[in-house]
Amino acid sequence: xxxxxxxxxxxxxxGTVTIAPEGDVDLARSPTLRAALxxxxxxxxxxxxxxxxxxxxxxxxGVATLVEALQTARRxxxxxxxxxxxxxxxxxxxxxxxxxxxxxxxxxxxxxxA
Amino acid sequence: xxxxxxxxxxxxxxGTVTIAPEGDVDLARSPTLRAALxxxxxxxxxxxxxxxxxxxxxxxxGVATLVEALQTARRxxxxxxxxxxxxxxxxxxxxxxxxxxxxxxxxxxxxxxA
Amino acid sequence: xTSNGTxxxxxxxxxxxYLSGARELVSAVSRRLGxxxxxxxxxxxxxxEALCNIIRHGYDRRRxxxxxxxxxxxHDEQNRAQGVTIVLEDEARQVDPEQIRSRDLDEVRPGGLxxxxxxxxxxxxxxxxxxxAAGGMKLTMTKRITQPAPAGETGPGPCARGGA
Amino acid sequence: xTSNGTxxxxxxxxxxxYLSGARELVSAVSRRLGxxxxxxxxxxxxxxEALCNIIRHGYDRRRxxxxxxxxxxxHDEQNRAQGVTIVLEDEARQVDPEQIRSRDLDEVRPGGLxxxxxxxxxxxxxxxxxxxAAGGMKLTMTKRITQPAPAGETGPGPCARGGA
Ligand SMILES: Nc1ncnc2c1ncn2[C@@H]1O[C@H](COP(=O)(O)OP(=O)(O)O)[C@@H](O)[C@H]1O
Ligand SMILES: Nc1ncnc2c1ncn2[C@@H]1O[C@H](COP(=O)(O)OP(=O)(O)O)[C@@H](O)[C@H]1O
Numbered sequence: 001x002x003x004x005x006x007x008x009x010x011x012x013x014x015g016t017v018t019i020a021p022e023g024d025v026d027l028a029r030s031p032t033l034r035a036a037l038x039x040x041x042x043x044x045x046x047x048x049x050x051x052x053x054x055x056x057x058x059x060x061x062g063v064a065t066l067v068e069a070l071q072t073a074r075r076x077x078x079x080x081x082x083x084x085x086x087x088x089x090x091x092x093x094x095x096x097x098x099x100x101x102x103x104x105x106x107x108x109x110x111x112x113x114a
Numbered sequence: 115x116x117x118x119x120x121x122x123x124x125x126x127x128x129g130t131v132t133i134a135p136e137g138d139v140d141l142a143r144s145p146t147l148r149a150a151l152x153x154x155x156x157x158x159x160x161x162x163x164x165x166x167x168x169x170x171x172x173x174x175x176g177v178a179t180l181v182e183a184l185q186t187a188r189r190x191x192x193x194x195x196x197x198x199x200x201x202x203x204x205x206x207x208x209x210x211x212x213x214x215x216x217x218x219x220x221x222x223x224x225x226x227x228a
Numbered sequence: 229x230t231s232n233g234t235x236x237x238x239x240x241x242x243x244x245x246y247l248s249g250a251r252e253l254v255s256a257v258s259r260r261l262g263x264x265x266x267x268x269x270x271x272x273x274x275x276x277e278a279l280c281n282i283i284r285h286g287y288d289r290r291r292x293x294x295x296x297x298x299x300x301x302x303h304d305e306q307n308r309a310q311g312v313t314i315v316l317e318d319e320a321r322q323v324d325p326e327q328i329r330s331r332d333l334d335e336v337r338p339g340g341l342x343x344x345x346x347x348x349x350x351x352x353x354x355x356x357x358x359x360x361a362a363g364g365m366k367l368t369m370t371k372r373i374t375q376p377a378p379a380g381e382t383g384p385g386p387c388a389r390g391g392a
Numbered sequence: 393x394t395s396n397g398t399x400x401x402x403x404x405x406x407x408x409x410y411l412s413g414a415r416e417l418v419s420a421v422s423r424r425l426g427x428x429x430x431x432x433x434x435x436x437x438x439x440x441e442a443l444c445n446i447i448r449h450g451y452d453r454r455r456x457x458x459x460x461x462x463x464x465x466x467h468d469e470q471n472r473a474q475g476v477t478i479v480l481e482d483e484a485r486q487v488d489p490e491q492i493r494s495r496d497l498d499e500v501r502p503g504g505l506x507x508x509x510x511x512x513x514x515x516x517x518x519x520x521x522x523x524x525a526a527g528g529m530k531l532t533m534t535k536r537i538t539q540p541a542p543a544g545e546t547g548p549g550p551c552a553r554g555g556a
Binding site: 024026027028057059060061063064065067068070071088091092095096097098101 | 409441497
Binding site for chain 3: 397398399400401402403404405407409410412413414415416417418419420421423424425456458
């Protein structure tokens with residue numbers, strides 16, 4: 001079967017790129033998210049916001065993708081912010097003890113200044 | 115395994131009894147709905163409203179339970195009204211060509227006068 | 229890839245408690261194969277109705293008898309999912325496949341809707357006796373994706389982006 | 393009833409496309425057995441992580457190899473569901489079960505979280521080599537229901553009403 005894909009909406013406004021994946025981010029889908037994050041980070045924006053409104057579920061392959069993005073962002077002086085994370089997704093960050101490592105805010109509005 | 119149960123909230127106000135099942139109504143759960151409907155109909159209320167707000171899925175065992183209730187209601191001169199039916203549930207009534215047989219309204223408010 | 233053999237095979241006991249599990253399995257897989265939410269819901273409904281009939285008519289509501297569900301994508305030449313085929317098998321009483329049919333729907337009475345629903349939502353439906361000593365029935369159902377996914381994708385929408 | 397034999401057994405190919413189906417199956421069944429939504433979600437997460445590890449480490453991402461998932465309720469003397477046991481088996485490379493362990497989480501880097509997550513959300517986790525010529529690994533996981541359902545019910549809440 002061909003590599004499975006998911007919808008990822010990318011939006012650029014000033015120095016901020018916002019990426020909004022839609023659907024479950026699991027081993028089948030995280031390559032799509034990774035591709036979108038890499039592309040966004042290649043331009044070294046000031047701020048990269050990952051809007052998780054549309055993500056009901058994430059497994060450790062999705063978390064690994066975000067950790068990788070965080071490392072790349074830091075090297076390129078991009079501020080990476082996660083927003084609108086659902087409770088179920090937050091719990092995997094907590095179990096992985098990564099909830100303190102990422103900047104996580106409630107909404108896109110807050111992500112603009114976090 | 116013991117007979118599976120579901121939450122069904124029953125409320126009486128004047129001559130109207132309202133029954134609100136919660137969860138999927140399938141072969142495992144329709145006996146609980148049937149028991150609640152029978153109990154309500156035994157008192158021959160003027161009006162029996164089945165509020166389907168909490169029902170995301172129904173199979174033909176659930177539909178059969180409601181048809182049975184409709185027949186009992188007609189014999190006892192009780193007006194049976196279904197309300198707040200989700201699109202997915204409505205489609206099984208349409209496939210079974212029963213959407214014209216039942217009185218189906220949008221909300222509890224409309225069910226009070228339908 | 230994965231062209232031989234069955235992609236998904238579920239063995240379950242004939243206990244209604246497990247109907248929701250079978251529905252969610254089938255509906256999630258159908259979504260990933262490219263069916264719309266409505267299409268996936270219809271496939272899950274057909275599977276539920278067929279399982280109920282096996283439990284009620286085939287096994288007389290015994291809860292400890294086996295049922296097998298296999299699911300395979302139907303592919304076109306470009307290896308894109310075009311639909312899904314689901315096979316249900318049991319070791320229940322064998323009946324004449326001709327006897328498994330819907331009643332006249334004009335009469336309003338409880339029951340008698342399952343086979344009609346299955347035929348309505350699936351594109352192909354075939355009942356037959358299972359060959360072999362164990363007996364039982366076999367139901368083969370196929371549904372095609374009405375809005376085919378764009379080239380090279382199994383994802384749901386035209387806006388889906390390519391993988392890494 | 394249904395006390396002998398396996399209640400649910402899923403055979404799937406090692407294709408990540410089918411992970412969501414396995415998750416939804418396990419989560420829907422766990423809900424019906426009396427787990428909370430959170431508890432069911434955790435069981436599905438553990439199953440997903442374990443399946444990912446089989447696909448990545450056991451089968452080196454080949455998509456056409458078999459994986460088996462069996463699920464059984466754990467009952468008390470009154471036949472009430474107390475929890476669930478899930479067994480995952482494969483025909484992949486055998487490794488020393490001692491080698492399947494989590495890394496130090498203080499270091500922030502991608503990967504290395506799966507085994508930690510599985511051990512965190514499940515109550516018992518045991519890896520072993522599968523006996524027999526086909527090789528492969530076997531993972532047995534159990535999770536108990538923390539808020540047991542009231543007597544005679546497998547439903548979720550204290551307000552559930554008795555069946556017909
Ligand atoms: N799996 C099955 N095994 C034996 N008979 C079946 C099976 N499925 C359906 N039937 C037969 O087909 C008839 C129509 O089924 P259906 O439309 O589901 O309505 P109902 O089950 O309410 O009678 C049933 O009454 C039964 O005689
Ligand atoms: N099913 C498996 N087969 C073989 N080795 C495994 C399996 N599951 C886990 N492992 C081993 O355990 C280690 C830790 O796994 P995990 O915590 O999921 O992190 P990761 O898979 O990202 O390395 C893996 O690196 C691997 O060596």
